[in-house]
Amino acid sequence: MSDSQARFEQLIAKLRTSEYRLTPQRVELIRLIAASDGHPSASELYNQIKVQFPTMSLATVYKTLDLLKELGEVLEIGLRDDSHYDGNKPYPHPHLICMKCQKIMDGELELAVKNIVQEVEQNFGFQILKHQLDFYGLCPDCQKQKE
Amino acid sequence: MSDSQARFEQLIAKLRTSEYRLTPQRVELIRLIAASDGHPSASELYNQIKVQFPTMSLATVYKTLDLLKELGEVLEIGLRDDSHYDGNKPYPHPHLICMKCQKIMDGELELAVKNIVQEVEQNFGFQILKHQLDFYGLCPDCQKQKE
């Protein structure tokens, strides 16, 4: 069973055990989120979902994303222009954002993040509850295509 | 001479040597930015400036902030709801944002940031051009006022 298949069933189970209803719209959005290896925005999800559900509205996408956020199963990455969503790692983690192709990648930096969080709490007496760490630059692919 | 006085004159000098005109509105906004020890938003600056310049419009605040950004003298901290601006440290640096009183503090973490940036570049081959590192939680003051 693929990872995305497992994640899909995990999310469906979570909805089922909650008080929330399992509507076709939600099932499809969850399928898309679980299948996505990237970090889609609400409108990107909306465009994808319109293929299968032409009547689905953008507001419903937002509502469902809010629901999944409340359940702690989706991380919102609130950028300046719009938000993107990570349904596979629903806890704060660093992101690498390419300024050329706009791709968003996960930064696997558990240890470094743990250290810097600890340093902030010790040096400033600031209690950290969450964080958003965004690194902007050029991804490996876009570096090659110089110019 | 106070720090903010020095910063004020520095910014004025920068405008003067550029092609840009020194209007009373710009001078006052620069004064406010240099005097501010925090990280004001456009509307906060607007509310302050209205006292001296009742006719000043919010659009002008945005235009002047854009100008100072172009000159590399102001850092925009683009949060989800609105942007805040740092006119004293106009280069990327971490911020500690209190979720209770909304205060934004500078995180003095030069070394840790340098290390994590280096780690990203080495581990992922990602070339970092800038970053936005926001830590959300409770400031020391708000921790005391428990409840």
Next chain:
DNA sequence: AATTTGTAGAGAATTATTATCCATAACGAG
């Protein structure tokens, strides 16, 4: 199948920011 109640969809509303347009003020030249 009937009943209850949460949810989808349409569209309006909100809010930060940006664009447009023109009268006017800044500033260098004379």
Next chain:
DNA sequence: CTCGTTATGGATAATAATTCTCTACAAATT
């Protein structure tokens, strides 16, 4: 100092992501 050029301020409309409101309908449970 005065003038003329031109950038800039102010008013207002436009934009765009997100949220709100309302109602018909569908999901779950019996």
